[in-house]
Amino acid sequence: MRIRSVIVLLPIALLAPVACERARYVDTGSPEGIITVGNVDMQDILKASSGMLESLAETGVLKTAKNKPAQLVMGEIVNDTSSRFDVGEMTYRMREQLVNTGQAAVVTTFGNTPEDKQAQEVLRREKFLKGETSEPLPDPDFSLTGKITQVKRSAGDTKQVTYTFRLTLTNLRSGLEVWTKTVDMTKLGNKNAVGF
Amino acid sequence: MNRNDTMIRTTNATTTVTIDATANTPRMARPARARLVANSAAFMMAALLAAGCGSVNTTYTRTTPADSAISAQTRVNDLFQQIFLTAKEVRMNRTKGGPMEVQIDVENNGFAYKTFSYRFDWVDTAGNVIPSQLSVWKVTNVPSGGSTVIRAIAPSDDASDFRLQLRQSES
Numbered sequence: 001m002r003i004r005s006v007i008v009l010l011p012i013a014l015l016a017p018v019a020c021e022r023a024r025y026v027d028t029g030s031p032e033g034i035i036t037v038g039n040v041d042m043q044d045i046l047k048a049s050s051g052m053l054e055s056l057a058e059t060g061v062l063k064t065a066k067n068k069p070a071q072l073v074m075g076e077i078v079n080d081t082s083s084r085f086d087v088g089e090m091t092y093r094m095r096e097q098l099v100n101t102g103q104a105a106v107v108t109t110f111g112n113t114p115e116d117k118q119a120q121e122v123l124r125r126e127k128f129l130k131g132e133t134s135e136p137l138p139d140p141d142f143s144l145t146g147k148i149t150q151v152k153r154s155a156g157d158t159k160q161v162t163y164t165f166r167l168t169l170t171n172l173r174s175g176l177e178v179w180t181k182t183v184d185m186t187k188l189g190n191k192n193a194v195g196f
Numbered sequence: 197m198n199r200n201d202t203m204i205r206t207t208n209a210t211t212t213v214t215i216d217a218t219a220n221t222p223r224m225a226r227p228a229r230a231r232l233v234a235n236s237a238a239f240m241m242a243a244l245l246a247a248g249c250g251s252v253n254t255t256y257t258r259t260t261p262a263d264s265a266i267s268a269q270t271r272v273n274d275l276f277q278q279i280f281l282t283a284k285e286v287r288m289n290r291t292k293g294g295p296m297e298v299q300i301d302v303e304n305n306g307f308a309y310k311t312f313s314y315r316f317d318w319v320d321t322a323g324n325v326i327p328s329q330l331s332v333w334k335v336t337n338v339p340s341g342g343s344t345v346i347r348a349i350a351p352s353d354d355a356s357d358f359r360l361q362l363r364q365s366e367s
Contacts, residue, residue, distance in 0.1 A: 031313040031333050031363055046332040053330050054349035060293025097329040101352055196313075196365045 021194075031195040037159050037187050039083040040148075043195075044185045048165040049093040051183035061169060061179040062103050065141035070104045073172070074115070075145035081163060082150065090165070091144075107138040142169050142178070157190040272300060272360060279364040280306050281338065288358075295350035298358050302346060304338035311337045311365035316348035318355035326355055333363075 026032045029046035056062060062070040074095070077087045098104040109120035123137055146167035153160045162184055169179035272283040284301040291297045296318075304310050313335045318326045328351035338344050348358065 027333075029332050031335060031365075043333065043335075046329075047334055050330045050332045050334075053328075053351070056293075057295050057330075057351065058291035058293045058297060058349045060291070063293065093329045097351065101328075103352075196311075196363065 033195050034192060035187065035189075035195050036192040037161060037189045038152075040081060040085050040163055040185075042089075044163060045085070045089045046093070047185065048183045049090045049097075052090075052165070052167050052181050053094055053097050055181040056098070056169075056179065057103075059179055062098070062142075064178070066173070067105075067139065067141055069102050070142060071138060071140040072098070072104045072106050073110045073140045073143040074106060075143045075170075077144075077146040077167070078148070080147055080149050082152075083163070087148065104142075107140045110138055110140055140172055143172055144169055158188065159190060160186065160188045162186040275360060275362055276302060279310065279312055279362060280304075280308075281310060281312070284343065291349060294353040296355055296358075297347060297349050299345055299347040300360075301343060302338060303343045304340055307340050309337065309339050311335065313363045313365075314346055315361045317359040317361070318348075318350045318352075319357050319359060320354045321356045323357075325359070326351055328352075335365075 029043050031043070033041065033043055035041060035043070062072075065071070074091060077091060079085065079087050095106050099106055108115040109123055114120045127137060144167060146165070148166070149164045151162045151164075163186075165183045165185075167181055168177050170176065171178045272286050276283045282303045282305060284303050285299075286301075287299045289297050289299075298316065313333045315331055315333045317331050318328070320326055330349065330351045334346075336344055336346060350358070
């Protein structure tokens with residue numbers, strides 16, 4: 001009886017460590033992370049923001065601004081995919097790179113729906129107290145808008161999804177598009193997986 | 197039972213069906229069955245060779261390296277050869293916007309489809325890594341006999357050199 005128990009339990013005991021993977025830290029966006037077919041993953045967001053920043057740097061469009069550094073307004077970036085995630089995951093990474101390296105300054109007090117209402121109120125008050133022309137409100141050079149879309153296809157059990165990140169930079173003085181970039185991510189498979 | 201279990205079982209069922217189909221010829225004479233098995237095996241091998249496991253043919257029109265090809269090619273090649281790939285050429289140029297750009301032509305002369313991820317870190321003239329949101333892991337594939345170009349743009353004009361890290365997929 002005891003031998004039979006050992007025979008039954010031994011393979012289970014040996015397989016148990018394989019079946020359950022202990023939680024561990026991995027580098028954010030590293031290929032070790034989980035890859036899903038039907039969702040935008042962190043790796044995709046990092047790749048998209050990196051691709052956008054590379055394109056902005058190589059074209060040098062921000063250096064053509066009247067203000068130095070270029071003043072940038074963050075417009076609407078629509079997530080038109082079935083994957084639920086905050087677009088800020090991408091845009092704040094881009095802002096961090098652009099603002100902290102002095103390539104651009106993001107205006108957070110612009111428009112009717114400013115990102116920082118308190119700062120806008122303080123600016124308006126200062127402007128009112130000092131006179132109309134003495135302390136002008138920010139005069140941004142560019143606005144950044146965009147859209148994230150998906151194309152889903154399947155063949156049998158296999159699914160393929162292409163997520164497309166599109167960003168456009170508009171010159172606010174001319175109203176013309178001065179830069180645009182598309183970053184695609186295509187994933188194929190029939191189940192989610194842990195990366196390599 | 198989760199969805200993955202279902203899929204694993206489906207795969208096993210398919211395998212079982214294949215084995216059963218081969219075994220379901222009990223009334224066939226033994227030499228005939230052996231011949232059938234041999235023919236099937238030969239056909240499958242021929243099909244695999246014809247398919248070439250997704251290999252591609254590549255041609256180049258350029259005969260000499262670009263003027264901007266740099267001496268780092270040997271070191272980059274050492275890295276790629278660890279995962280059985282070849283860095284055909286390494287080019288570094290300054291972009292229109294100011295920062296440096298690196299392009300590496302990667303060739304797969306092996307017989308297997310290769311998936312690998314790579315990351316470029318940029319360093320300044322003092323050799324310090326410039327931390328940036330541009331240094332992220334990117335995944336790419338090279339079919340057998342094919343080639344790809346991996347490229348990266350430096351995060352700032354101060355970057356003068358790069359470090360490349362590679363990870364090969366286990367699949």
